Amino acid sequence: xxxxxxxxxxxxxxxxxxxxxxxxxxxxxxxxxxxxxxxxxxxxxxxxxxxxxxxxxxxxxxxxxxxxxxxxxxxxxxxxxxxxxxxxxxxxxxxxxxxxxxxxxxxxxxxxxxxxxxxxxxxxxxxxxxxxxxxxxxxxxxxxxxxxxxxxxxxxxxxxxxxxxxxxxxxxxxxxxxxxxxxxxxxxxxxxxxxxxxxxxxxxxxxxxxxxxxxxxxxxxxxxxxxxxxxxxxxxxxxxxxxxxxxxxxxxxxxxxxxxxxxxxxxxxxxxxxxxxxxxxxxxxxxxxxxxxxxxxxxxxxxxxxxxxxxxxxxxxxxxxxxxxxxxxxxxxxxxxxxxxxxxxxxxxxxxxxxxxxxxxxxxxxxxxxxxxxxxxxxxxxxxxxxxxxxxxxxxxxxxxxxxxxxxxxxxxxxxxxxxxxxxxxxxxxxxxxxxxxxxxxxxxxxxxxxxxxxxxxxxxxxxxxxxxxxxxxxxxxxxxxxxxxxxxxxxxxxxxxxxxxxxxxxxxxxxxxxxxxxxxxxxxxxxxxxxxxxxxxxxxxxxxxxxxxxxxxxxxxxxxxxxxxxxxxxxxxxxx
Amino acid sequence: xxxxxxxxxxxxxxxxxxxxxxxxxxxxxxxxxxxxxxxxxxxxxxxxxxxxxxxxxxxxxxxxxxxxxxxxxxxxxxxxxxxxxxxxxxxxxxxxxxxxxxxxxxxxxxxxxxxxxxxxxxxxxxxxxxxxxxxxxxxxxxxxxxxxxx
Numbered sequence: 001x002x003x004x005x006x007x008x009x010x011x012x013x014x015x016x017x018x019x020x021x022x023x024x025x026x027x028x029x030x031x032x033x034x035x036x037x038x039x040x041x042x043x044x045x046x047x048x049x050x051x052x053x054x055x056x057x058x059x060x061x062x063x064x065x066x067x068x069x070x071x072x073x074x075x076x077x078x079x080x081x082x083x084x085x086x087x088x089x090x091x092x093x094x095x096x097x098x099x100x101x102x103x104x105x106x107x108x109x110x111x112x113x114x115x116x117x118x119x120x121x122x123x124x125x126x127x128x129x130x131x132x133x134x135x136x137x138x139x140x141x142x143x144x145x146x147x148x149x150x151x152x153x154x155x156x157x158x159x160x161x162x163x164x165x166x167x168x169x170x171x172x173x174x175x176x177x178x179x180x181x182x183x184x185x186x187x188x189x190x191x192x193x194x195x196x197x198x199x200x201x202x203x204x205x206x207x208x209x210x211x212x213x214x215x216x217x218x219x220x221x222x223x224x225x226x227x228x229x230x231x232x233x234x235x236x237x238x239x240x241x242x243x244x245x246x247x248x249x250x251x252x253x254x255x256x257x258x259x260x261x262x263x264x265x266x267x268x269x270x271x272x273x274x275x276x277x278x279x280x281x282x283x284x285x286x287x288x289x290x291x292x293x294x295x296x297x298x299x300x301x302x303x304x305x306x307x308x309x310x311x312x313x314x315x316x317x318x319x320x321x322x323x324x325x326x327x328x329x330x331x332x333x334x335x336x337x338x339x340x341x342x343x344x345x346x347x348x349x350x351x352x353x354x355x356x357x358x359x360x361x362x363x364x365x366x367x368x369x370x371x372x373x374x375x376x377x378x379x380x381x382x383x384x385x386x387x388x389x390x391x392x393x394x395x396x397x398x399x400x401x402x403x404x405x406x407x408x409x410x411x412x413x414x415x416x417x418x419x420x421x422x423x424x425x426x427x428x429x430x431x432x433x434x435x436x437x438x439x440x441x442x443x444x445x446x447x448x449x450x451x452x453x454x455x456x457x458x459x460x461x462x463x464x465x466x467x468x469x470x471x472x473x474x475x476x477x478x479x480x481x482x483x484x485x486x487x488x489x490x491x492x493x494x495x496x497x498x499x500x501x502x503x504x505x506x507x508x509x510x511x512x513x514x515x516x517x518x519x520x521x522x523x524x525x526x527x528x529x530x531x532x533x534x535x536x537x538x539x540x541x542x543x544x545x546x547x548x549x550x551x552x553x554x555x556x557x558x559x560x561x562x563x564x565x566x567x568x569x570x571x572x573x574x575x576x577x
Numbered sequence: 578x579x580x581x582x583x584x585x586x587x588x589x590x591x592x593x594x595x596x597x598x599x600x601x602x603x604x605x606x607x608x609x610x611x612x613x614x615x616x617x618x619x620x621x622x623x624x625x626x627x628x629x630x631x632x633x634x635x636x637x638x639x640x641x642x643x644x645x646x647x648x649x650x651x652x653x654x655x656x657x658x659x660x661x662x663x664x665x666x667x668x669x670x671x672x673x674x675x676x677x678x679x680x681x682x683x684x685x686x687x688x689x690x691x692x693x694x695x696x697x698x699x700x701x702x703x704x705x706x707x708x709x710x711x712x713x714x715x716x717x718x719x720x721x722x723x724x725x726x727x
Contacts, residue, residue: 016599020606027610027617034621038628045635052638088662088691089642100645102660139664141640221583 014131018497056140058083061109066134068126068189073119077136077144079109086139095131095147107137113189115176128190129153129253145184152253156223157182158378160249160260167269170318170380172213173235173264177249180228191220194231194253201244210245211236213543236543239266268411285560290315290323292377292405292416293550293570295385295445297432299563300343300423301392303465305526306351307430309367310387311405312445312572314548318380322410326386328367330421331402332395341365342393343401344425353387353443364393375410380547383572384530385445389464392430398423399564422564429463429470429522429559431567433478440530446572451540451547454488458532459553459571461497463522471523472565477516478531483549483573484509497521497529511535517557540577549573590715603696630717638665642693644711646703646727655702660695661713663688669719675712676701685716703727 060081067074073092079085087107093100103122109115126132129152135145161176165460177196181188194216200427202208214234223229237245243266250259295310309328315321330343348361358371369386378384395401400420407414435444436458449455463471463479478498489511491502498515505511515531541547554568642660649656657676663669667687674682674696681701688694703709705727712722 016606017601020610023610024613027614031617031621031624036625038624042628042631042635044631051640089660091643096645100643102643102695135643135644137640137662139662141642141662141664160642 001046002116009311021286052140055083056142058111059138059140059142061084061085061087061136061138061142061144063136063144064114065224066146066148066187066189068148069120070395071127073124073126073134074124075118075134075136076114076116076119077107077109079111082111084111085142087118087136088139089137090119090122090362091135091137092122093133093135094127095133097130098544126189132189133186148189149183149186149190150253151190151251152255154183154188155255155258156180156251158249158251158258158260159495160247160262162247162262162264162265165262166265167237168268168317168319169240169266170236170238173237173245175233175235175247175249175262177233177260177510178228179223179231179232179251181225183224185225187225187362188223189524192223193220195250195252195254196233197248198235199246200237200239201246202239207238207240208243208356209238212236237264237266241266241268289411289414290321290407290409291443291548292407292414293572294328294403294405294416294419295387295432295434295569296403296419296421296567297430297464298421298423298555298566299431299559300421300567301428301430301465301468302394302423302425303392303428303430304468305430305465305467306349306389306391307464308353308387308389308434308443308462310353310385310434310445310568310569311407312383312385313378313407313409314383314446314572314574315378315380316548317411320380321378322375323378323384323386323407324372324375324410325368325370325406325408327406327408329404329406330365331404334396335399341395342392343394343395343398343421345480348393349391351389353380353389354385359388361390365384380450381548381574383446383548383574385404385572387443387445392423394425395423396425399419419568422566424561426561427467427470428465428563429472429565430465430526431472431555431556431559431565432460432464433567433569434460434462435553435569435571436528436530438530438532440528444571445569447547447576448573448576449537451537451575451577454534454536456532456534458530460528460530461517461521461555463529464526465522465527468523469560470524471527471560472517472521472555473558473560474517474520476521476555476565477514479554479556480513480515480531480533482511482535484514485549486511486535487538488536489513489533490535491515491533495531498531500531503533520560523560537575540575544577546577547575551577580633591655602672633667634719636665636667637669637715637717638662639669639688639713639721640720641711641713641723644709644723644725646701646709646725649698654698654700656697657699657701657703657711658695658697659699659711659713660693661688662689662693664689670716671696671713672716673714674699675714676703676711677710678712 058081062078064078065076089106090103129150132148138141158179159178163174167173216231245264248261272402291314293312297307300307311326332341334341344361344365346364350359359369399422403419404417436442491500499518500515503511503513550572555563555565640662642662645658672688682699707727708724709727
C-alpha cells in the first residue's frame with residue numbers, strides 16, 4: 001500500500017515548482033516588455049526632438065529690407081531655408097534712449113519665401129534721427145537682427161563730377177552726384193532727399209545766370225545698403241570769361257560735414273589746333289574755334305574768265321565771332337619762281353561776291369579778304385560765306401595743287417589745309433559747284449533752314465569759262481552727300497541737263513544724290529545747270545538749339561580735254577529750332 | 578495486538594513529512610512568486626517613472642529670446658530682464674539663472690506651453706560691451722547656456 005502511495009506522489013514537487021517558475025517568468029517578462037515599451041517611447045520622443053531641432057536648423061530667416069514708412073516699421077522678411085518659420089516676437093530697441101520694446105507676432109514665413117510689410121501694424125512710432133536696432137525671434141528660437149541708422153549719424157561717401165569741368169560761355173554743364181551707402185549692417189531706414197546748391201562768381205544779371213534744364217526724376221529715393229546711386233543735372237551757364245561756378249551737393253538732414261563740392265570754370269579758349277571739317281558739328285565741345293569749309297573750282301582754267309572760290313566760316317559756339325581776314329593760299333610741288341607756278345597771279349583780277357569789297361591777291365598764289373576795322377560778325381551757331389570770283393594764273397599742268405585757308409577771328413587764327421584743285425596751262429574749263437536759287441543766279445555757301453521742315457535746295461554745277469571749246473563732258477556726275485539727320489530726300493525727275501536716280505540711303509543715316517550730266521556743260525558759253533532736291537531737316541534737339549550740318553557737294557568726271565573735273569563745295573546748313 | 582498497533586502507525590511520519598514538504602514548498606514558492614512579482618512591479622514602476630521623467634526632459638524646450646541689461650533706478654542696480662519662450666509641449670519651471678557660472682536668481686517661474694515670460698530685475702553685474710554667459714536651469718534639469726552682449 002505505501003509503495004503504491006509513494007508511486008502516486010512521485011513528481012508533484014516538480015509540478016508545483018514549475019507553476020511557481022511560470023509565475024515568476026511571467027512577471028519577469030512583463031517587466032522586460034514594459035522596459036522595451038518605455039524605451040520605444042523614449043526613442044520616439046528623441047526622434048520628435050531631433051525633428052524639431054532639424055526644423056530649427058532648416059529655418060534661415062533674414063531681414064531683406066527694412067525701412068520706415070510713415071513713421072512705422074516696414075520690413076521684408078525672407079526665409080531661405082526649407083522649413084517654414086513662424087515669427088513670434090519682435091524686439092525694437094531705441095538705441096538713442098536705450099529703451100526696449102517687445103511685441104508678439106504670429107507670422108508664418110514659408111520656406112524659400114518672403115513676407116512683406118511686417119511692422120506696419122505695430123503700435124510703435126519711430127522717430128526721425130534716432131537709431132533703432134530690431135530683432136526678430138522665431139518660434140524655434142532663430143533670430144534675425146538689423147539696425148536703422150539715421151542719415152544724420154553716418155557720413156556717406158559722396159562725389160561730385162562736372163562735365164566738362166571747364167566750359168565756354170553759354171555752354172551746358174552736366175553735374176553728376178554719386179552717393180554710396182556703405183553701411184555694413186542695417187539700413188538708413190528713410191528716403192534720402194537730394195540737396196544741390198550752385199553759385200556763380202559773377203554778379204547775377206543778364207550775362208551771369210545759370211539755368212537748370214535737366215534734373216533727377218525724383219528728389220527723394222531710397223538708398224539700399226551696399227548700393228550706389230548716380231544723380232544727374234544739366235545746367236546752362238551763361239557767364240563771362242573766367243567765371244567760377246560752384247556746385248555743393250549733399251543730402252537733406254545729412255551728417256554735419258557730409259557734402260561734396262566741385263567748381264567749374266567758364267573760360268574762352270584763345271587758340272586751338274587746326275581742324276578738318278566734320279560731318280556734323282554739335283556745339284563746340286571743349287574748344288571754342290571756328291570751323292572752316294571751302295568752295296574750290298577744279299579745273300581752275302586756264303581761262304580768261306573767273307572761277308569761284310569760297311570760304312565758309314561756321315561759328316559752332318553760342319557767342320558771336322568776328323572775322324577780320326580770310327586768306328586762301330595755293331601751292332604746287334613744282335620749283336617755285338616764275339609764272340609757271342602761279343595758280344593765282346599777284347594782283348589778280350577779282351570780282352567780289354561777298355563781302356563786296358576788299359578782296360585782293362597781295363602776291364602770287366594768295367587770295368585775301370581783309371577788313372580789320374569792319375569785321376564780319378558771325379552770330380553764335382551761324383555761318384558766313386566769303387566768296388569771290390578770281391581769274392586763274394598761268395601755271396604748268398597741276399592736277400592737284402594744294403590749298404590752305406587761314407581765318408583770322410576774335411577767337412584766334414585758325415588754318416585748314418588738305419584741299420586741292422586742278423589747273424591746266426592751256427584753255428580749260430572753270431568747273432564749279434555751289435548752292436544757288438531756283439533761277440541759278442544766286443551764289444551761296446551756306447543756308448539756314450527750319451528744323452523738321454521740308455525745304456527745296458538748289459545746287460549749281462557750272463562751267464564759268466565762256467570758251468566754246470572747253471566744257472565739262474556729258475556723263476560727268478554731280479554728287480551731293482546729304483548729311484545724316486536729314487530725311488525725305490527727294491530728287492524730281494526730268495531736270496534739265498541731268499539724269500537723276502533714286503537717292504542712295506546709307507546705313508549711317510546719310511543720303512547720297514547722284515545726278516549725271518546728259519549733255520556737255522559749257523560748250524556754247526559759260527553755262528550753269530541747277531539740280532533741285534527736297535529734304536526734311538532734322539528735328540530740333542532738347543533743349544532747343546541751332547545745329548550746323550555740312551553737305552559735301554562735288555563733281556566727278558572730266559572736261560573736253562580729258563582733264564579731271566573735281567570741283568567741290570562744303571555747303572553749310574544751319575538748322576534752327 | 579502490539580504487532581497490529583505497530584502496523585497501524587506504519588507511514589504516518591511519511592505522510593506528515595510529505596505534507597510538511599508540500600506545505601513548505603507551497604509557502605516558499607508563493608513567497609518567492611509574490612516577492613518576485615512585487616519586485617518586478619516595483620522595477621516596472623521605477624522604469625515608468627524614469628522613462629516619463631526622461632521623456633519630459635526630452636520634450637521640454639524653451640528659447641531665451643532676449644536678455645536686456647540695464648541699470649535699475651533708483652539705486653543704480655545693474656540688472657537684467659531675461660525673456661524666455663516655452664517652445665516645447667510641456668509647461669516648464671525655470672528654477673535657476675546663472676550669470677558667468679554664478680547663480681543670480683532662483684525660483685519657480687512656471688511658463689506654460691507657447692507663452693513668453695520675462696523674469697525681470699535679475700541682479701547681475703555687467704559692463705557695457707562685455708559678453709555675458711547666461712545659463713537657464715529648469716526644475717526638470719534642462720539647461721540652456723547662451724552668451725549675450727551686455
